[in-house]
Amino acid sequence: MTESATTETTAKVPAIEVTDLGVDFWVEGEWVTAAKNVSYTLQGGEVLAIVGESGSGKSTSAMGLLGLLPENGRISGSVKLAGEELVGASLHRLRQLRGAGIAVIFQEPMTALNPVYTIGFQIVEALQVHNAGMLRVDAKKRALELLAMVELPDPQKAFDSYPHQLSGGQRQRAMIAQSISCDPRVLIADEPTTALDVTVQAEILELLHHLRSKLDSAIILITHDMGVVADLADRVMVMKDGEVVETGTADSLFAGATHPYTQALLAAVPHLGEAGEASASKDDREVVVTMTNVAIEYPKRGRVPAFRAADDINLTIRQGEVLGLVGESGSGKTTIGRAVVGLLPAVEGTLDIVGTNMVGINKANLRAVRRDIGIVFQDPGSSLNPRMPIGESIGEPMRLGGGFSRKDEEARVSLLLDRVQLSAHMRNRYPHELSGGQRQRVGIARALALSPKLLVADEPTSALDVSVQAKVLELFQELQKELGFACLFVTHDLAVIDILADRIAVMHRGKIVEQGTRDQVLRNPQEEYTQRLIAAVPLPDPEEQRRRRSEREALFS
Structure with a gap:
């Protein structure tokens, strides 16, 4: 086989391929199903949003990819990371792949980051664990590059800071820096903007847009925020009661969802600008x-x-x-x-x-x-x-x-x-x-x-x-x-x-x-701050959100 043919074949290997994934938990003497028959394929640079309400199985199925389940949990089906089967892999191999092959951005950085170590120490530690023989001086240099990549204003200050010394948005950026430190093939973003203010959320979404093209990682976005889905996702998978009820491109799903649950989910999303005109206030009331x-x-x-x-x-x-x-x-x-x-x-x-x-x-x-x-x-x-x-x-x-x-x-x-x-x-x-x-x-x-x-x-x-x-x-x-x-x-x-x-x-x-x-x-x-707040709200419509993103960039460029 020629070199060009080999390269072409390698390029076609999906970043991750999930087939009939099932997750069960042993509860009171029986196996209880939390997710079943979950299947999807992602290439590098693609974003799949998994949406659904609490208990739908979206986070459980994602954490199961790397065996991050409680002791009473089990996983079935197939999970291939760049062609390598993970279901049945040894704990030692899974530990090697956690962070290097698949990394996770958690919902709450204050609980995901260790409060007794500096941000820099934690990123350096991750780099040295997954890069045997890497000198500390080289790891520090790389950590500072990563902190700059996630657009922290003062990388050295962030490197020397403890998690509690950073704002919520800065902590989330620091955790993203740690997650991408080993150039993972797949990045799981579990509700990465839920705990953030709307303007900080907009900045994190902008950062994820930038990173997806720069890193060429496949991103699995877990969220219940349909505005975030419209802003970032290429494809959407809707889950209910542990099962996939609908999949499609973001544009097609928002324009014409076919499953009643998806339709109900989209109909329930409040949409800034769709409320009717307010009735006139009566100044004679108490x-x-x-x-x-x-x-x-x-x-x-x-x-x-x-x-x-x-x-x-x-x-x-x-x-x-x-x-x-x-x-x-x-x-x-x-x-x-x-x-x-x-x-x-x-x-x-x-x-x-x-x-x-x-x-x-x-x-x-x-x-x-x-x-x-x-x-x-x-x-x-x-x-x-x-x-x-x-x-x-x-x-x-x-x-x-x-x-x-x-x-x-x-x-x-x-x-x-x-x-x-x-x-x-x-x-x-x-x-x-x-x-x-x-x-x-x-x-x-x-x-x-x-x-x-x-x-x-x-x-x-x-x-x-x-x-x-x-x-x-x-x-x-x-x-x-x-x-x-x-x-x-x-x-x-x-x-x-x-x-x-x-x-x-x-x-x-x-x-x-x-x-x-x-x-x-x-x-x-009238005030610029109010304009920024409104412009930062993601709209639950991909086409409208693309237009909003362009307008926002023009407004604050």
Whole structure:
């Protein structure tokens, strides 16, 4: 065979070829299937997105490629990495291939990176493990090149830093640098942007676009974010209950999905810009929240000085109105939510809640004001007492607030369960017996227990699957229209706020930089920061997202 023919044959060998992959777990004396009959082939430079909701098998099937399963797990079928069969390979061989043949970018870099070693040490270690005889000086040089490749602004500083000394986006870049250090044939990106702000997410997606062409690695992208899929994927594989229900190119699947589950999944995705025109706000409604020149500080603790997290805040929320408070992590939006419910002190200005000034308020008056305030937390799992049945959790505000007999409390719990579309017989279940969406419904019911005039919702749908999120948002809209409470809705998801909000306030570095009606802020933003936020949101449509990417590059080039 000639040299050119050999090269041509080698080029046709897929980076990875998966055939009838199955993953099972031994649970209580029997094998339980987590994934079955999963098949796909990827060439170098191709991106396959595996999408589906929690429990669909997308992460389990991907981690099974390298045997990264618990002790009670087993894998079947065939996995060929550049022609080499991995199913049945020895643990020693799999360890050689982990990082060098197939590398993983994990969802949360703070848990994936070792907190007691510097970033540089961890990358150097990976290089020396997979390159026998590589000198430390050469490994350090290569590590600095990798940190520069992932566009960290100061590679030497990042090299010498511990994970906690970097921002979320910088940690994710550092983990990507470690993942690509050994030039893997296949890169598994497991929800690589889920924990990131929208602008940082856009930067990471831009980086992955750059790396796919530079490294020629096949990328398996695991995500539930259809905007990320539209931005990065060539092909899409949809999983449900451990099985593949549909595959296709990104363009064909978004344009004409054929399976009912895929259609439902796409229909549930909030799409920035698709919400109808907001109705005009009526200024004659009762003012529930007024913030005038408010400054909020985290108090001094020991040697740690007081920290001013928000300054010169001016906001008004009226009865029946939803104010969306948006911004990136650290912008101060959650700080405002905490101050509104009296968990943080307002040290300057006027913070008026339902006619009561919260600045310098005593405990007795604060307790009275809190009867008019409900709060829905981000994580429904950790915000409910695991030892308390959900009926008791919903009734707890009534017991603490007083004025309810046991009979009245039980009747109101039944009414609230009905309002959040949960059956009354579920009142004796514990939180762990409910799904994420059901737990969040319980959280909403508890927040409404005392018929509050103000509801503070702090990222209440960010921990939910997209279809569950859609149902919770629909329920939230119905309840808000029916009960007419004022709402401060804190989120970083502009597509969600486009559905819900009457008005929007944008926060950046502790200050409100822009506010107005939903249409004014989202359709005609005046501030450059707001323009950046909106331009960074990936749209769940490949053609539209390509156009958005070009516009974004032109806007900020």
